Amino acid sequence: MQATRKRGLHAGGAQRKRDQGAAWRGLPFVLPYLPFLILFGILPAIYALSLAFTTSKGKFIGLKNFTKTANDYRFGPAFEHVFLYTSVWLISLIVFVVGLALMLHSRASKATSTFRFLYYIPGALAGAASVLVWLFMLDPAVSPARFLLEHVFGSTLFVQAIAPGHLPFIFAMIAFWTGAGGWIVVLYGALNTIPPDLEEAARIDGAGAWTIALRLKLPMIRKWIAYMGILSFATGTQLFVEPQLVNQASLGFVPDTWSANQLAYQLAFRYGKFNEAAAVSVDLLLIGLIAAVLIVTRTGLFRKED
Amino acid sequence: MSSPAAPTSTASGNLTVWVDAVRLPDAKAYQAAHPNVKMTIVTFDGDGNGATGLQTKIQLWNKAGSGWPDVIFSEQVNDPVWMAQQPFDFAADMGSLISKDITSQWPATSLGQCTVGGKLVCLQDNLAPNVLWVNQKLMTQFGYTVPKTWQDWQALGQKVATEHPGYIIGNSGDSYGAWTYFWGNQCPLESNVSGTKVTINAADTHCTEMATLLDPLIKNGTAPPLGIFSPDFAKKYGGATDKVLLMPGPAWYAQDVFGGTLHIPAGEMTATTPLQWGTDSPITTGQIGGGPWIISKHSANTAAAADFVQWSTTSFNPDPTSKDARPGLPGYAPLQALWLAGLAKNPYFAADPSPALKAAAGLIWQGWQLVTYPDQPVWTNTVVTGLVAGKTLTSLMPAFGKALGQAAKAAGYTVATS
Numbered sequence: 001m002q003a004t005r006k007r008g009l010h011a012g013g014a015q016r017k018r019d020q021g022a023a024w025r026g027l028p029f030v031l032p033y034l035p036f037l038i039l040f041g042i043l044p045a046i047y048a049l050s051l052a053f054t055t056s057k058g059k060f061i062g063l064k065n066f067t068k069t070a071n072d073y074r075f076g077p078a079f080e081h082v083f084l085y086t087s088v089w090l091i092s093l094i095v096f097v098v099g100l101a102l103m104l105h106s107r108a109s110k111a112t113s114t115f116r117f118l119y120y121i122p123g124a125l126a127g128a129a130s131v132l133v134w135l136f137m138l139d140p141a142v143s144p145a146r147f148l149l150e151h152v153f154g155s156t157l158f159v160q161a162i163a164p165g166h167l168p169f170i171f172a173m174i175a176f177w178t179g180a181g182g183w184i185v186v187l188y189g190a191l192n193t194i195p196p197d198l199e200e201a202a203r204i205d206g207a208g209a210w211t212i213a214l215r216l217k218l219p220m221i222r223k224w225i226a227y228m229g230i231l232s233f234a235t236g237t238q239l240f241v242e243p244q245l246v247n248q249a250s251l252g253f254v255p256d257t258w259s260a261n262q263l264a265y266q267l268a269f270r271y272g273k274f275n276e277a278a279a280v281s282v283d284l285l286l287i288g289l290i291a292a293v294l295i296v297t298r299t300g301l302f303r304k305e306d
Numbered sequence: 307m308s309s310p311a312a313p314t315s316t317a318s319g320n321l322t323v324w325v326d327a328v329r330l331p332d333a334k335a336y337q338a339a340h341p342n343v344k345m346t347i348v349t350f351d352g353d354g355n356g357a358t359g360l361q362t363k364i365q366l367w368n369k370a371g372s373g374w375p376d377v378i379f380s381e382q383v384n385d386p387v388w389m390a391q392q393p394f395d396f397a398a399d400m401g402s403l404i405s406k407d408i409t410s411q412w413p414a415t416s417l418g419q420c421t422v423g424g425k426l427v428c429l430q431d432n433l434a435p436n437v438l439w440v441n442q443k444l445m446t447q448f449g450y451t452v453p454k455t456w457q458d459w460q461a462l463g464q465k466v467a468t469e470h471p472g473y474i475i476g477n478s479g480d481s482y483g484a485w486t487y488f489w490g491n492q493c494p495l496e497s498n499v500s501g502t503k504v505t506i507n508a509a510d511t512h513c514t515e516m517a518t519l520l521d522p523l524i525k526n527g528t529a530p531p532l533g534i535f536s537p538d539f540a541k542k543y544g545g546a547t548d549k550v551l552l553m554p555g556p557a558w559y560a561q562d563v564f565g566g567t568l569h570i571p572a573g574e575m576t577a578t579t580p581l582q583w584g585t586d587s588p589i590t591t592g593q594i595g596g597g598p599w600i601i602s603k604h605s606a607n608t609a610a611a612a613d614f615v616q617w618s619t620t621s622f623n624p625d626p627t628s629k630d631a632r633p634g635l636p637g638y639a640p641l642q643a644l645w646l647a648g649l650a651k652n653p654y655f656a657a658d659p660s661p662a663l664k665a666a667a668g669l670i671w672q673g674w675q676l677v678t679y680p681d682q683p684v685w686t687n688t689v690v691t692g693l694v695a696g697k698t699l700t701s702l703m704p705a706f707g708k709a710l711g712q713a714a715k716a717a718g719y720t721v722a723t724s
Contacts, residue, residue: 073716139537141541158538159479159531159538159691163691163694163695251355251481251686252356252682252683252687253687253690253691256358265362266358271716272365
């Protein structure tokens, strides 16, 4: 690896030229995606930006929508909930997904494909459907995990199971089980790209399973983990479906502005304040962007040399 | 008793109506009786429990400039208030669509609730005064007398907790808990509403004394913080367990909730007049629901829309024991008399509940007015969550008042405390 980096440094100019050629050649591959990206990604973002800085009559008012929403009594709690939820979820996602993928990979046998499939199954349930399944899981009256609910969490009733303090953890648990399986498969694929001779060389040098996993495999899939981190952070801060459904299922026990995205939705469609709703969405966009920039620069996601 | 033949209706054309599951038989029956009208019936959650689905839907239709249904039934009695105002601006003036001879048959208080900015923007499908529902079989079996005042009711609760633990005399976990206990006791949580002004004072004696009265009952389990529609409630207190001794609740609980939702056997329940606060006279009671019909001002077929609403509120009255029966006390006087007569003969009840319902309709406290923001979720997520966690209602009242004030301000109200 040391050698490749040096070569990369020396051949910098030529490399850049080759990259430009590669970019043009890559265009046909991204072309089918571009119209959708522009239509459903970039244009709405620009629209939200223009709404966020104007009044409903289109007059520019600077940051007024931002200060007004930030002072809203629901703004603080909503972001607090979302950050607690995202931290719990991201940490558990990274620790368990990476751990399980490494374990799967080190036990390359027939059982691996069975486990890979098993891990993936919960992810096959789409967002809203999985929440419905979880509503049953969380209701001690019908839950197969009743024992856990009653003896570990002390909840004998549904309303106790979804007490406000439990919610960030419950939503993190739902999101983990629906998302983890897919990521395990992705990381397992990433692990497969590591040349087997590297692993063998390490083994000859006397490295055990632990050392190989932590010192060899983990650094080599760092970029995939970073990629997972960026995508999951964005999804996490934009939490909507889970609290929205639990709000309805619990007959209003959970507020309908529990998460920041719900607050934006309510502002727009309940109060008709589209500009303020846009300001909240721009807040979310900024948070996602900052996190992405941090992860990209810290992990060298787009660095090519190594 | 089948619905009387509708007066020769000339309604025709397309008609889209949005109803909750309970009003579905009504819409279907209208369709059957009026083959000239091409109906599209959409069922939705009825905006119950303070949901805001309709607000978001109407905003979307307004943005799109199309898609509005012609008629909406809402379970939320305050929905017409915001529907008649900007930015929703959805409700049509029914006064010009339905003859005054008909509308004048609703009680003045009901028409008052439906009048926004001088226009009649809705008609209540049913009146929903609170009464005291009584399990006569259990009361006789335990040798208790039916309480007349809230104080007697509380004393009985204390007795039940020691003599027959597990039985309940009410509950505190419904989204409309405040409408059950505080409206009737004249607690100013939505008072002096005029335009965008509202008085909210959770520290008023009328509020705190009721909270103090309820606290021991919540603690001893005779008024648990569980919603009557939650599966846990039916399991713990309904059906074979049959543990509902008393229940302050709206007129429409009747057979629909006790028989249908809770599966309490026939021959046990009846209703009595609302509880009195000490010696305060006259007795006042709260109201829960009393769902209104609203016609869209965007409707291209207001004639059929008005015909449908008029038929639903004045003619539709299936056999009271059938599954399609009207659950609540009709607002239209001639139909109300007919419905009460059916109720009096309904074998589900242990004794005729109709006099209590009829009397309660005239006792609704007028000092509590309807506002544009949903206040019921505020009760659920500030008070009920606290009660479930073991806090007292008294300790939660300041937070409740504050949260109601915040909801009011977010909806553009100025809030006073007196």
